[in-house]
Amino acid sequence: MQTEKQAGTEHNLVLGTVCGIGAGALWGLVFLAPELVRAFTPLQLAVGRYLAYGALSAALIAPRWQRLLFTVKRQDWAALFWLSLFGNTLYYILLSMAVQAGGIALTSLVLGFLPVTVTLIGSRDKGAAPLGVLLPSLLCCAAGAVCIGWQAIATPGASNNAVTGLIYALAALISWTAYAVGNSRCLMRLPTVSIHDWNLLVGLVTGAQAVLLLPVVLLSGHLQYSTLQWGQFGAVSLAVAVIASLVGNALWNRMSRLVPLTMTGQMILFETLFALIYGFLWEERWPRPxxxxAFGLLVLSVLTCVSGHQKQATKRQKALSALPENGV
Known part of the structure; x- marks a missing residue:
């Protein structure tokens, strides 16, 4: 029975990769939001997005609220608070600050290191692929990120705020690494909570955090915008809440249950790739050499990671199938 379960899990690697690609494509759009409504502050962007996300989550989760109250324990609520903070509220504020200071390319570069940080942490988990197997993937990832970073910083006319944007992006990297690791482990620990409900619970808690931050936004000033600007802000906030927070997070959570933690980190590369593509379209230019x-190296990183996990899965399956023959 155990062998069948493990085999079934390995067969979901392809589906997990597809879900990771979908999440990356949708999440990459959040890098455009700070540029689309550049007049607004990062805090305003985060509060607007997550007020919409929280309201939608509350409406969708209402029919199952009573049942979930008995399923979700106190420690789970504590986990939801920290996941919402590091993966949504704080992360998006830092990401918006990085994009507005250093640009989309620089921010994408730094967050492209997420596979490295998550994989290094996940390599300590039981049954994870050893670092030796993951090394080619990690090297490709690092090389691709260096290419993007060198291009972003060395290009003539680069933003004078590149260093400031780099600092904000590094802080966002740390924040999202904590979320990716914690969220994956929570999903593994709570098989009775559906991926959809977990996503809505995160949205509910994130919405509550946005409500708490609303007085800060109102007291900080910077609210003198035109009707057109407020309309654009509302449309962008709602679109990002639905596309990235609801649908994108659902795909990511689905993927998190289909692949091991070390592979979860590699999937974030698709967000980097799509963010860069959207950035090129926004800047109306072709990518430089x-x-x-970097595109090729980052894609190769994911492919070598998937290949490494498949080889490890085959070895474990062969080892398990050989046990009865040895009379153990």
Whole structure:
């Protein structure tokens, strides 16, 4: 029975990768939001997005609220608070600050290191693929990120705020690494809570955090915008809440239950790739040679990671199937 379960899990690697690609494509859109409504502050962007996300989550989860109250324990609510903070509220504020200071390319570069940080942490988990197997993937990832970073910083006319944007992006990297690791482990620990409900619970808690931050936004000033600007802000906030927070998070959570933690980190590369593509379209230019090289290296990183996990899965399956023959 155990062998069948493990085999079934391995067969979901392809589906997990597809879900990871979908989440990356939708999440990459959040890098455009700070540019689309650049007049607004990062805190305003985060509060607007997560007020919408929280309201939608509350409406969708209402029919199952009573049942979930008996399923979700106190420690789970504590986990939801920290996951919402590091994966949504704090992360998006830092990401918006990084994009507005250093640009989309630089921010994407730094967050492209997420696979490295998550994989290094996940490599300590039981049954994880050893670092030796993951090394080619990690090297490709690092090389691709360096290419993007060199291009973003060395390009003539680069933003004078590149260093400030780099600092904000590094802080966002730390924040999202904590979320990716914690969220994956929570999903593994709570098989009775559906992926959809977990996503809505995160949205509910994130919405509550946005409500708490609303007085800060109102007291901080910077609210003199035109009707058109407020309309654009509302549309962007709602669109990001639905596309990225609801649908994107649902795909990511689905993927988190289909692949091991070390592979979860590699999937975030698709967010980096799509964010860069959207950035090129926004800037109305073709990617430069170093950026094209980075694309290839980042994709190769994911492919080598998937290949490494499949080889490890085959070895474990062969080892388990050989046990009865040895009379153990």
């Amino acid at each position: 170093l950026e094209i090289a």
